[in-house]
Amino acid sequence: MTVANASGSVMTRKSGRAGPFKLLMRNQLAGFGLIVLAVILLLISVTPWLPLADPNITDPSQRLLPPFTPGNWLGTDQLGRDMLSRLLWGTRVSLAVGIVATLVAATLGSTIGLLAGYFGGRVDGTLMRGIDMLMAFPYILLALAIVAVLGPGLLNALYAIAIVNIPFFARNVRGVAVTLRNREFVDAARLSGKGNVMIVLTEVLPNVLPVIVITMSTTVGWMILETAGLSFLGLGAQPPTADLGSILGEGRRLIINAPHVATLPGLVIFILVMSINLLGDGVRDALDPRLKAGALMRPAARTRVASAAKRAPAQAQQGLLDVVELRTEFHIGSEVHHAVNGPSFSIAPGECLGIIGESGSGKSVTAMSLLGLVASPPGTIMDGQVNYRDENLLAVDDNRLRTLRGGELAYIFQDPLSTLHPLFSIGDQLVEALRAHQPLSHQAAWHKAVALLEQVRIPNAKARAKVYPHQLSGGMRQRVSIAMALANEPQLIIADEPTTALDVTVQAQVLKLLNQLRHEQNSSLMFITHDFGVVAELCDRVAVMYAGELVEVGPVAEVLAKPVHPYTRRLIACVPDVNRVTDRLTEIPGLPPKVNDLPVGCKFADRCDQVTDACRAAPVELETLTDSRQARCIFAREVL
Secondary structure (H helix, E strand, C coil): CEEECCCCCEEECCCCCCCHHHHHHHCHHHHHHHHHHHHHHHHHHCHHHCCCCCCCCCCHHHCCCCCCECCECCCECCCCCEHHHHHHHHHHHHHHHHHHHHHHHHHHHHHHHHHHHHHCHHHHHHHHHHHHHHHCCCHHHHHHHHHHHHCCCHHHHHHHHHHHHHHHHHHHHHHHHHHHCCCHHHHHHHHCCCCHHHHHHHHHHHHHHHHHHHHHHCCHHHHHHHHHHHHHCCCCCCCCCCCHHHHHHHHHHHCCCCHHHHHHHHHHHHHHHHHHHHHHHHHHHHHCHHHCCCCCCCCCCCCEECHHHHHCCCCCCCCCEEEEEEEEEEEECCEEEEEEECCCEEECCCCEEEEECCCCCCHHHHHHHHCCCCCCCCEEEEEEEEEECCEECCCCCHHHHHHHECCCEEEECCCHHHHCCCCCCHHHHHHHHHHCCCCCCHHHHHHHHHHHHHHCCCCCHHHHCCCCHHHCCHHHHHHHHHHHHHCCCCCEEEEECCCCCCCHHHHHHHHHHHHHHHHHHCCEEEEEECCHHHHHHHCCEEEEEECCEEEEEEEHHHHHHCCCCHHHHHHHHCCCCCCCCCCCCCCCCCCCCCCCCCCCCCCCHHHCCCCCHHHHHCCCCCEECCCCCEECCCCHHHHC
C-alpha cells in the first residue's frame, strides 16, 4: 500500500498479509511434501539426459544384482535391467497418468456437477442418478470391469481410473453450485441479460474453482495408487512400457530372493503419493477463504492470553467489573492489528454502561475479550486485567471461566440466527443452558425454559419452545437470546448491538424489555451500540470508543448536554432529529485509522476540525476532568 511519511513524501509499504505460497509453507508437512515432490519432479525431468542404461535392455548375466553395485546403484531385476533407470522412467509414466486421469475426471465431473447444481430439476435428477449408479459399485471393482471390457493397457487403465473418480468431483461441485444458483449476484447477471452458459462460466465457475482445485490436489495421489494397482494386476502398463505398479508386480515373485526388486518401487510409490497428499492438504488450507488470514488452526476454546496479563494480580475493585488497560491484538502474517488499546472502565452493580462508536472502533472485540471469546488464532490478549469480584478473568483456569460464562456473566450476540443452533428447538437450547449451570432434571429445566420465554414476552411460549430458530422472526429470536442470557440470573449482561438488525418498532420493544428485566433482576448491563439515541434511552453512563481507545466517559445526561471530545460531538450530531431543519444528514468526514498502522498522536486527528501539531506530536492520555467525566483531548478542559 502507499503511505505518506512525516516529511510528506510518498513511500510504498508491502502488505504483511500472507500470500498463498506463504500460507502453504506455514504448514510444515505441506512444505516438506512440496520439497520432496520438487526433488522427484527434478529427477524425472532430467532423466532423458542422465547417463543411465536403457530401462528396457536386458542382460541375463547381470540379473538380480544387489543395490550399491558399481554401475547399477539400485541393483538389477530378474532380466538384468537397471532398477534406477526403470524407477525413474516408471515414475514419469505413473505421474503423467495420474495427472492426466485427474484432469479428465475433474473436467467431466465438474461439468456434470455445474450443470446439475445450476439447472436443478430434471437435469439435476437425471445427471445425479447416473452418478449414484456409478457410486453404487466399489470403485476398484468398477475400474476392473471397465478394463476387462476395454482390454488391458495403460490408456484403458487411465480411462477406467478417470471414470470411477468422476462422482467425487461431480458431488463436490454440485453441492457448491446449488448454493450459488440463487445468490444475488447470479440473479443480477440474469437481469443484465446474460444467458445460462455465460452465467455458469463467469459467475458460478469462478466461485466453484477453488473446490475443484482442492479436490484435484487431494485426488492425484489416489489416482497414482489406483493406476499402480491395475498395473500390478497386469491390467495397466504392458511391456515394454513400465510404470511403478508393473515394476512392483514383476518383482513380487522375488520378494524373498531379491527383496529390492519389489521393495524399491513400493517405496517410490509411497514417497510420491505421500508428498502429493501432504502438498494437497496444504493447498486446501491455503485456498480456503476462511483461512487466508493466516489462522491455519482451529480457534481455541478461549482467547490466548499473554503471560503479562496472566501474572497481573487483581486490583482493588471499584465496581462489579473493573477493566484495567486491556490490550487485544490480532497477529496476521507479519502485521499486528491493535484492536483494543488500553481502555479502563468499571461497571457498578445494577448500572448500565453504554459503549458507543463507529463500526471498527473496537467495541465488540473489547466485549468479547472480557469473556475470552475472541478467536485465537489470530487474536491475543496482550495485557491488562478484567477483574470480576476480586478475580482476574484473564488468569482464571478454563473450568472457572466456563462456569462464569452463561452463569454469572451472560452475553447477547448481535445476530441470534447465527448463534442459535439451527438443528435444536429453542426450548432444548434453553434447557441446555440451564442444566449446564444448575442441577435440574430435564423436565424441571423445560418448565423453567417455558417460563423464561414467557418472561421475555413470547406469546404461546409452551408451543413456541418446540420450534426452531428459523421459524421465528428476528425480534422473537432476539427475545430468545435474551431469555438464554437471563436463564441463570446473571450479575452482568453484555449486549453486543442486540437491536441492530431489527426494525424500529421491534427495537423499541426489545430495549424496553431488556431494561425492565435488568431492573427486575438487579443485573448490570454493558450495552454496545453505535446509536446515541439508544444510549440516551437505556444507559446510565456512556464510554465513547475510537480506534480501540476510550475518548470520553461520563454520565449520559452530562455527555449529551456538553460533549467534550470532537468525536463525541460529531456522533451526537449524526443522530437524526425531526426538529432540526437541514438540507442533508450530518456525517463524520474521512475514515477511522487502520489498526495495523495507527498514528502516534491523537487517533482522531485526521478527521478533527480542531487539530493542531500538538495533537499529532505525542500520545494523548485519557484525562480526568471531574469526578464523573474523562476525556482524551488536549482541549478538553477548555470545552468543559
